[in-house]
Amino acid sequence: MKGVLLPGQRQVKFKEFPVPEPGHGQVLVKMKASSICGSDIRAIYREHLGKGPEAYQNVIAGHEPCGQIEKVGPGCKRFKAGDRVIIYHISGCGVCWDCRHGYMISCTSPLRAAYGWQRDGGHADYLLAEENTCVALPDALSFVDGALVACGFGTVYEALQRVDVSGRDKVLVTGMGPVGMAAGLLAKAMGATYVVGVDISEARLSFSKEVQAVDDIVVSDDQAIKRLHEMTDSHGFEVSIDCSGSPAARHLALEGTRRWGRCVMVGEGNTINFDVSHLLIHRQITMYGSWVTSLGHIEDLVERLVRWNLHPEVTVSHRFTLDQAEEAYRVADAGQSGKVCIVME
Incomplete structure (x- = not known):
C-alpha cells in the first residue's frame, strides 16, 4: 500500500508499505478520508520538534483518520468488518487516570502513541488501529465529516x-x-x-x-x-x-x-x-x-452533529487524492484556505 511520510523542510515523501495484519484487539481500517491539521504543518511538515508528545517518529502521517473496517483481529469486542469508524488519534496506555477517563491525549506513559506522530496514521490506503480508539460513524455523517471530528471539531x-x-x-x-x-x-x-x-x-x-x-x-x-x-x-x-x-x-x-x-x-x-x-x-x-478531547466527548459530539444536522465538511475548501498529498500540504501550509482533506472514497 502507499503511504505518506513527512521528512521536514516542507517535503512530502511517498513510500510503499505492506498491508498490516490486525493483532489482538486491533482493526484494519480502509481509509476513506484523512484531513490535515495545523499541528501537522507546524510541528512536522515545517520541522520536526523531536520531543514530547509532538515527537514525529518517521511514521505514516495523518492524525485525523476516518474509514471503514476491513478486518478485525482476535479479541475485538464491539466493531466488525464493514463498520464505519472515526479514529481517536491517540492510543494511550489504557490504565492511567487520563486513559480511564477517555483522555488518552493526556496519557504520560511511554506506551502512548499518536497516530501520524509515533505510529502509522491515516495518509495511506489502510490504517492499523486499536479497537478501543474507534468511534462509530453514523450513516448520516460522511467520512470527511468523521475525519474532521477526529481532531479539530472534537x-x-x-x-x-x-x-x-x-x-x-x-x-x-x-x-x-x-x-x-x-x-x-x-x-x-x-x-x-x-x-x-x-x-x-x-x-x-x-x-x-x-x-x-x-x-x-x-x-x-x-x-x-x-x-x-x-x-x-x-x-x-x-x-x-x-x-x-x-x-x-x-x-x-x-x-x-x-x-x-x-x-x-x-x-x-x-x-x-x-x-x-x-x-x-x-x-x-x-x-x-483545553487540549483535544476525550473518547466519550467525541461520541457525544457525533450524536449531536446528527441531531443538529451539522456537517463539519462544510469547512473543507480543498480536497485531494492521496497521490496529490504534496499539493495538499502546500495549500494547508499557505494558511489562506479552509480545511484541506485527502479523500480516498
Missing part, C-alpha cells in the same frame, strides 16, 4: 463545553482557520446568540462568513478591539476562544472578553505576555486551557 467541542457555552453568550473567536470555523459553528449550534470571528487573513474571514461559521467578521489590526467593543455595546463577549496560537490574537481574545467572562485557549505554540492584574484579575476573567 478539540473545540471540548473547549466550548469547558466554558459552558449557551444561549446566554456572545462568543469571540480569534483565528479563523479550520479550528476557528469549527468553534464558530459549534458555538452557534450550542446556542450562542452572536459569534464574531477575527483573523489577519481576509480570505479566511470571507470563507468563514460564507459557511456561516460566524455572524460577523473583524480584520485583526490596531482598530480591532475598538470594533469588537462597538459590536457589544462596550460590554465585550461572555466567551472568547483563541484558535490561532498567535500571541497578538490571544491578547485580543482576553481584551475582548467581558468582565466576569470566560476565555479558553486551544491554539498551540508561542507565548503570551500581558498585565495580569489589569487584563485578568481586576476584570474577574476565568481563563482555561
Whole structure:
C-alpha cells in the first residue's frame, strides 16, 4: 500500500508499505478520508520538534483518520468488518487516570502513541488501529465529516463545553482557520446568540462568513478591539476562544472578553505576555486551557452533529487524492484556505 511520510523542510515523501495484519484487539481500517491539521504543518511538515508528545517518529502521517473496517483481529469486542469508524488519534496506555477517563491525549506513559506522530496514521490506503480508539460513524455523517471530528471539531467541542457555552453568550473567536470555523459553528449550534470571528487573513474571514461559521467578521489590526467593543455595546463577549496560537490574537481574545467572562485557549505554540492584574484579575476573567478531547466527548459530539444536522465538511475548501498529498500540504501550509482533506472514497 502507499503511504505518506513527512521528512521536514516542507517535503512530502511517498513510500510503499505492506498491508498490516490486525493483532489482538486491533482493526484494519480502509481509509476513506484523512484531513490535515495545523499541528501537522507546524510541528512536522515545517520541522520536526523531536520531543514530547509532538515527537514525529518517521511514521505514516495523518492524525485525523476516518474509514471503514476491513478486518478485525482476535479479541475485538464491539466493531466488525464493514463498520464505519472515526479514529481517536491517540492510543494511550489504557490504565492511567487520563486513559480511564477517555483522555488518552493526556496519557504520560511511554506506551502512548499518536497516530501520524509515533505510529502509522491515516495518509495511506489502510490504517492499523486499536479497537478501543474507534468511534462509530453514523450513516448520516460522511467520512470527511468523521475525519474532521477526529481532531479539530472534537478539540473545540471540548473547549466550548469547558466554558459552558449557551444561549446566554456572545462568543469571540480569534483565528479563523479550520479550528476557528469549527468553534464558530459549534458555538452557534450550542446556542450562542452572536459569534464574531477575527483573523489577519481576509480570505479566511470571507470563507468563514460564507459557511456561516460566524455572524460577523473583524480584520485583526490596531482598530480591532475598538470594533469588537462597538459590536457589544462596550460590554465585550461572555466567551472568547483563541484558535490561532498567535500571541497578538490571544491578547485580543482576553481584551475582548467581558468582565466576569470566560476565555479558553486551544491554539498551540508561542507565548503570551500581558498585565495580569489589569487584563485578568481586576476584570474577574476565568481563563482555561483545553487540549483535544476525550473518547466519550467525541461520541457525544457525533450524536449531536446528527441531531443538529451539522456537517463539519462544510469547512473543507480543498480536497485531494492521496497521490496529490504534496499539493495538499502546500495549500494547508499557505494558511489562506479552509480545511484541506485527502479523500480516498
